[in-house]
Amino acid sequence: MQTPRSRKHQRPGADAVRIPSHQGHRQARRLSIAAKGSAEPGNRAPWHERRAIDARFPVRCWRGNIHGFPLHWHELVEACLVESGSLAVFVDGRRIVLSAGEMVLIGPQRIHGYEGLGETRATTMLQFSLDEVSLPAGHVSDDPSISSVYSGLRILRPSPGAPANRKSATDSNPAHRIVSCVRDISREFTDLQPGYRSAVRARLLDLTVILLRAEDDAELTHETHRGAADIRRHETLERVFSYVQEHAEEPISLDDAAAAASMSRSHFSRFFHRETGRTFQQYLARLRVSRAEQMLYQTDLTIQEIALRSGFGASSTFNRLFRRYTGRNPRSCRRG
Known part of the structure; x- marks a missing residue:
């Protein structure tokens, strides 16, 4: 699956949707989200954890x-x-x-x-x-x-x-x-x-x-029971999580997530909190902190670079949320 960053540099194909410049890029993103929502589940599940595992001893x-x-x-x-x-x-x-x-x-x-x-x-x-x-x-x-x-x-x-x-x-x-x-x-x-x-x-x-x-x-x-309603809720969450994973480095609003779920903003807010036990903003912050924590341990990127790649617009916001969710300062992870 191509990343949003790589798609920006592609020439638009015959099926590309052109948006007048005065409508802004956010409407283009909304149309992009709606198009992804109609894809097959197998093509929109980057949040599906696929860690390497030994097939001989799984x-x-x-x-x-x-x-x-x-x-x-x-x-x-x-x-x-x-x-x-x-x-x-x-x-x-x-x-x-x-x-x-x-x-x-x-x-x-x-x-x-x-x-x-x-x-x-x-x-x-x-x-x-x-x-x-x-x-x-x-x-x-x-x-x-x-x-x-x-x-x-x-x-x-x-x-x-x-x-x-x-x-x-x-x-x-x-x-x-x-x-x-x-x-x-x-x-x-x-x-x-x-x-x-x-x-x-x-x-x-x-x-x-x-x-x-x-x-x-x-x-x-x-x-064990999972009825038709459970499956539909699972598919809706799958679309949202897939979109968030693809665009984690970019600004993501509640409206963007609601569009991925094909819901209104208010309906989506209630749905997401009911299904996950937390608000969408809390989920997004937790996900970005987890991505940042992984990069702190596995890369030599500066803390400011990690904050940006994790989707945090400011280092102060990153530091505050990192301490809230991990109980540690980002620099302490680098010191081991």
Whole structure:
């Protein structure tokens, strides 16, 4: 997909829309947004997370403090276990607050994001392909119960009756056993002992069996239904997120986002807040801070250059919002 910057230097084709100069470039952008809205979903999803993953071992696991992550989706199952502090999880328009020891399990193609609450929010994150929990590998469709058990959203709130880090063999509580599986997988990725991949696969299969046999457990909320209205809302958000990702370096107004959603400004404001739990301006600021944070760690660009490339018009605005969402000064990221 071409970036907006590269399109500016192209000669207009036969299907280009010419706008009289007195109407300004904003109307041209509105028409461009409307045209994108009619494209196929596969052609307008740059916010679809596509990180490189080893097809021979499609599993990732890591631990760390999470400040937040913008709304996105991918083809992997994702588990987020809160180790300390509190974390707000946004899934398909819902806002779920998790405390230490609680976890969400999010199925593929679900819109989700995170926002840290307070200063300490250590998490263990696990992502894996459905094919990794199917035998033989690559034939998950042969066992529909496996794909169904990982569909939708699961919220795990283990009761405090037993420690959540007990071994699954000695703990009959399904929620505790699931948390134990995730922590065991995390330890395997940390230690990288010989045979760690086989150990991880074994724990993923344990996790699958626990879920299959605990459908009615009160501590494992499972929500799977997605009706036609849910799909339409997903597609509308997809158009908005796609537009924002494409134009993140440029000024983006509420009117621009509303045009991407084919809604009026007021209708879009209510829709976006209802579906995501935050205003569009809050989402845009969070996304730009995340882009800036990544560039601070991965590039040698100056802070002023990063602020501009992240869509912030002024360094003072960038510094203020960066501290608000990460709790740190941008320069402290450069110092490590």
